[in-house]
Amino acid sequence: MAFFKKLKDKLFKSSSKLEEGLDAIIDEAPEEAIDEEIASIEAEPLEETAEPAVDPEPEIQPATDPKPAPVEAEPAKPAQPKEDVAKPGILGRMMGRAPSAAAPRRVLDDDMLEQLEELLISSDMGVDTALRVTANMAEGRMGRKLSSAEIKDLLASEIARIMEPVAKPLPIYPKKPQVVLVVGVNGSGKTTTIGKLASQFRDAGKNVVIAAGDTFRAAAVEQLQVWGERAGVPVLTAPEGSDPASLAFDAMSKAEADGADLLMIDTAGRLQNRADLMEELSKIVRVIQKKDPSAPHNTLLVLDATTGQNALSQVETFQKLADVSGLVMTKLDGTAKGGVLVALADKFGLPIHAIGVGEQIDDLDAFDPEDFANALTGKTV
Numbered sequence: 001m002a003f004f005k006k007l008k009d010k011l012f013k014s015s016s017k018l019e020e021g022l023d024a025i026i027d028e029a030p031e032e033a034i035d036e037e038i039a040s041i042e043a044e045p046l047e048e049t050a051e052p053a054v055d056p057e058p059e060i061q062p063a064t065d066p067k068p069a070p071v072e073a074e075p076a077k078p079a080q081p082k083e084d085v086a087k088p089g090i091l092g093r094m095m096g097r098a099p100s101a102a103a104p105r106r107v108l109d110d111d112m113l114e115q116l117e118e119l120l121i122s123s124d125m126g127v128d129t130a131l132r133v134t135a136n137m138a139e140g141r142m143g144r145k146l147s148s149a150e151i152k153d154l155l156a157s158e159i160a161r162i163m164e165p166v167a168k169p170l171p172i173y174p175k176k177p178q179v180v181l182v183v184g185v186n187g188s189g190k191t192t193t194i195g196k197l198a199s200q201f202r203d204a205g206k207n208v209v210i211a212a213g214d215t216f217r218a219a220a221v222e223q224l225q226v227w228g229e230r231a232g233v234p235v236l237t238a239p240e241g242s243d244p245a246s247l248a249f250d251a252m253s254k255a256e257a258d259g260a261d262l263l264m265i266d267t268a269g270r271l272q273n274r275a276d277l278m279e280e281l282s283k284i285v286r287v288i289q290k291k292d293p294s295a296p297h298n299t300l301l302v303l304d305a306t307t308g309q310n311a312l313s314q315v316e317t318f319q320k321l322a323d324v325s326g327l328v329m330t331k332l333d334g335t336a337k338g339g340v341l342v343a344l345a346d347k348f349g350l351p352i353h354a355i356g357v358g359e360q361i362d363d364l365d366a367f368d369p370e371d372f373a374n375a376l377t378g379k380t381v
Contacts, residue, residue: 018339019152019378021119026106026148028115105145113138116151124308125339129346133158149380156373159342163369168351170197170298170326177209177255177263179288179295183281183322184302185314186269189330189356191220193302194264195227196364197354202233206261210235211251213244213284214268224266230361244268244280245287252291265296278321285322300353302328303344308337315348328364330356338376 106112113134120130137154146154172178180197184190191214198208210228214220218240228235236254238247248265255263265288267281288295301324303311318324327350329341345352352367373379 018119018123018155018376021122022116022151022155022377023148025112025115025119026104026146026151028106103147103149105147107143107145108138108141109143120339123339124337124343126309126312126343126347129162129339129343132346133162133342136161152377152379156370156377156379159373159376160369162342163345163352163367163372166345166349166352167367167369168326168353169366170300170353172206172261173297175294175297177252177260178297179252179292180262180264180298180300181267181285181288181296181322182264182300182302183267183318183324184269185304188269188302188304189328190266190269190302191223191227192359193300193328193330193354193356193364194224194266195231196356196361198228198233198262198264199231199361200364201262202231207259208233208262208264209251209255209258209260211247211263211265212237213247213251213266215240215242215244215247216268220266220268245284248284249287249291252288252295278317282321299323299325300328301326301350302330305329305332305337305340308340309343311340311344312347315344315350319348324350326351326353328352328354328356329367330364333357341372342376 116134116137117130120133121127125133133155136158137151141154170180182190182194194210198210201208208231210224210233212221212224212235214224215238221237221240225235225237236247236251238244238250244267251263251265265284267284268277285296299322301315301318301322303314305311307314315324315327327344329344329352332338332341332355341352341355344350354364355367355372356364
């Protein structure tokens with residue numbers, strides 16, 4: 001199954017919310033606008049039709065024969081079925097087409113723009129981004145009648161335009177090993193993301209090593225080992241409670257000795273309001289740089305789409321501590337808040353390397369802005 005089809009199928013919560021909202025906005029055209037259209041139609045002069053000519057009455061001749069000869073009656077002709085001619089109603093005349101083919105339309109005005117803004121904000125696109133998107137959609141179109149399908153096209157195009165500059169795959173450098181530090185809060189999907197990325201890089205011919213840096217949770221190490229087996233990638237571990245910075249340093253030495261192309265380092269889930277945990281992350285970065293001043297070469301922040309606008313504060317915090325170089329958004333299949341990805345792109349401009357829509361190993365793929373925009377808005381392709 002193509003990833004776009006999977007994305008479209010699984011983004012049903014976000015896309016259905018936007019689709020239903022857009023349809024409702026178009027259907028809620030103010031009655032005054034409809035009344036004006038009806039009035040303009042009723043004011044049109046009716047076409048004059050010529051009255052049918054009436055034949056003069058024939059003269060009545062006196063009968064010469066009281067018993068006229070019988071006339072042979074012609075056989076009755078079968079009744080011809082009447083053609084059903086659909087007469088357009090008021091809306092049909094307003095749209096200039098038959099009612100069955102008419103799509104509801106609404107004039108793009110200030111009231112409609114306000115409703116569009118509220119809909120985008122409710123999908124977690126954020127106030128600033130929602131205002132910018134609707135303003136661009138309205139440019140040069142105020143006063144025009146638009147259908148729901150046309151609004152979806154405009155919205156999808158605007159979203160794709162915002163997302164296009166940030167749609168970048170994870171860069172691969174000649175430096176060996178290339179160190180990829182994966183960070184994020186608890187439950188964001190770091191472990192599964194590492195497993196999926198490792199599988200993809202291995203399939204691409206790269207020699208990958210994983211370091212299980214979440215030494216505080218035994219379950220996290222076991223989970224990563226399972227993903228390592230699925231991906232066919234070795235996982236380096238340390239005893240529970242060990243110093244994760246020390247493990248990261250040892251993993252770099254091991255990966256370098258083995259000639260690995262990539263070293264992916266998992267980290268414990270950090271809460272951005274816990275200073276002690278965030279300081280531990282800073283320590284990992286400092287220790288890594290003692291081994292290689294240019295490391296980590298990539299710092300991926302894994303975000304959970306279900307957190308909505310909270311993802312914005314996570315990016316701000318992790319950028320300060322770990323110099324985030326790119327984003328991965330997970331769990332887009334379980335939320336109606338897919339618009340937050342648009343807000344992230346608009347506010348931070350960080351590369352979005354991949355998005356996830358499920359738990360399977362192939363449910364993570366490179367971010368495609370056009371596919372995402374179409375799936376988010378429910379646009380028919």
